[in-house]
Amino acid sequence: MPRDGTITRTRILDATLALAMEKGLAATSLDEIIAKTGITKGAFFYHFKNKNELxxxxxxxxxxxxxxxxxxxxxxxxxxxxxxxxxxxxxxxxxxxxxxxxxxxxxxxxxxxxxxxxxxxxxxxxxxxxxxxxxxxxxxxxxxxxxxxxxxxxxxxxxxxxxxxxxxxxxxxxxxxxxxxxxxxxxxxxxxxxxxxxxxxxxxxxxxxx
Amino acid sequence: MPRDGTITRTRILDATLALAMEKGLAATSLDEIIAKTGITKGAFFYHFKNKNELxxxxxxxxxxxxxxxxxxxxxxxxxxxxxxxxxxxxxxxxxxxxxxxxxxxxxxxxxxxxxxxxxxxxxxxxxxxxxxxxxxxxxxxxxxxxxxxxxxxxxxxxxxxxxxxxxxxxxxxxxxxxxxxxxxxxxxxxxxxxxxxxxxxxxxxxxxxx
DNA sequence: TTATTTATACCGACTAGTTGGTATAACATG
DNA sequence: CATGTTATACCAACTAGTCGGTATAAATAA
Missing domain, CATH: 1.10.357.10 (Tetracycline Repressor, domain 2)
Incomplete structure (x- = not known):
């Protein structure tokens, strides 16, 4: 088993929540979410199939x-x-x-x-x-x-x-x-x-x- | 005086209000506003210098x-x-x-x-x-x-x-x-x-x- | 014990399309 | 003609999403 993916997943959700509260999710780009989480596009799309699922x-x-x-x-x-x-x-x-x-x-x-x-x-x-x-x-x-x-x-x-x-x-x-x-x-x-x-x-x- | 621009201006604002209520202004593109108003980019930017001013x-x-x-x-x-x-x-x-x-x-x-x-x-x-x-x-x-x-x-x-x-x-x-x-x-x-x-x-x- | 396989987790360059915004010319009307 | 108004064509930056590949670590086999 590789390292635990649920940690990253949670970090994505936390970062997204903060951004969504501040400026609205619709106006938040995936790039921002990715940057705030400290991961890459690839990692993001491994965990969520698209922004809507997020x-x-x-x-x-x-x-x-x-x-x-x-x-x-x-x-x-x-x-x-x-x-x-x-x-x-x-x-x-x-x-x-x-x-x-x-x-x-x-x-x-x-x-x-x-x-x-x-x-x-x-x-x-x-x-x-x-x-x-x-x-x-x-x-x-x-x-x-x-x-x-x-x-x-x-x-x-x-x-x-x-x-x-x-x-x-x-x-x-x-x-x-x-x-x-x-x-x-x-x-x-x-x-x-x-x-x-x-x-x-x-x-x-x-x-x-x- | 050439034709009255305040009509267009009002139409832009009306269209934008409707879209903003429905889906949020941040998630509404200028193209949508323009389409709904029935004008073109040029007309829009004559009346408003940018989206924020709108x-x-x-x-x-x-x-x-x-x-x-x-x-x-x-x-x-x-x-x-x-x-x-x-x-x-x-x-x-x-x-x-x-x-x-x-x-x-x-x-x-x-x-x-x-x-x-x-x-x-x-x-x-x-x-x-x-x-x-x-x-x-x-x-x-x-x-x-x-x-x-x-x-x-x-x-x-x-x-x-x-x-x-x-x-x-x-x-x-x-x-x-x-x-x-x-x-x-x-x-x-x-x-x-x-x-x-x-x-x-x-x-x-x-x-x-x- | 060590080598090989396997599944999960992640990376980063890339693309096709959209974004807000600009340049410039045409048109209308007094 | 001069001014206010609208249209067309365009751009650079950004968008969500894709894709080929890599790292990790546990399970299995030699």
Missing amino acids: AITLVKRFAEQDHEIYKHATARVETLSRDPLQQVLLLCGLGAELFKEVPENPGCLMASYCYQGDLWSEEARQVCEVALKEWADWIEAKLKQAAKKTPPAVPVDLRQVSEMFQVIFEGAFILARTYNQPDIIARQVLAYRDLLEALFRPAAKPKRSR | AITLVKRFAEQDHEIYKHATARVETLSRDPLQQVLLLCGLGAELFKEVPENPGCLMASYCYQGDLWSEEARQVCEVALKEWADWIEAKLKQAAKKTPPAVPVDLRQVSEMFQVIFEGAFILARTYNQPDIIARQVLAYRDLLEALFRPAAKPKRSR
Whole structure:
């Protein structure tokens, strides 16, 4: 056996991810990827049959890592509290913490893909959809439980409120880049948490009840 | 005066906007833009000295149009209600309406730029920042007025809550593309509106007050 | 133990086509 | 005719992708 090729493969993916976050994968040439990885054309095309396969492999890995975070985070908050609403609020806190000490160039590969038609194949789309859905599903289930105990202060579509979790992240990434303020991500997630808390506040007692 | 060149100029910008939304400007070649506009290289380079100037001109025009919508929408809701909170809630309703009958490929040029480093010049960034800020400023002012009348149900950073308006849009665009459901944009804005309403609900009366 | 085979992993020059951009001439219109 | 507008022809640099060949190291055979 020659030396382990999965190392090179991983290095290619890492380099590509960094470049994709910074300038978009569509605008990144293979030559740049190759240079950053420190390999040659030949090596690259040994591991990936073309740029598109690289794109899909990369987003799949991204989705897998997201899934790991999902599993870890939900498990964690479920041990920290038994109350479903508290679990969701804790999840937000955890999410904010993740972006407190901020990565170099915060952003989402999926978002970057979906504004670059070349990469936005149906296959890539589905990978992203599945990755996003599991978060919303979990949150929705929790909020529905919470709503049984404490009815929301106003009538709302809890599915939308759940999906908003990711809407916040995706939107905050963009504002963080536009304002050049990475900490906006954590702040937005915390604001979302506060709004959830307000939603599930015990309602104001009317004049007299029952 | 020879024939009017501003028509061609506008046609170039329109064609470019459509392509940029669909596949990203970085991945769009000048040849495609030229073909879609129905002109030639010579005409193009008469109007724009290079692709980058086109990019900046385009985002500036986008920001101007955004500004027009801002002026129109805020003026409208300010006539519809005298209550600042209601004005914000109405603005959300208006925003949702705008995306009810949905444009071809909903999305935000600014978001598309900020994931494509080539285009993301400091100049472009500032144009976007100004465009985004005016919305947040207006909403923040209104919410602060509202907070005087009715203190928020939980302590929140009203600046973040205001900026969330755009966070919702930007994030919803991405989810709309990922889920292939354009109506998610209107739904998210409405959910945001509902959360705001919950936040400014009169607080539950404690055992006894004053 | 040593030589040979075999499969994986990698190299770097090459190609066919595309890219953004230029030079220059033709055309339109006041 | 003068100016603003558009067309044609072209280029150098870069693009993704190919191809013949090499290095490595484990498995096998002598």
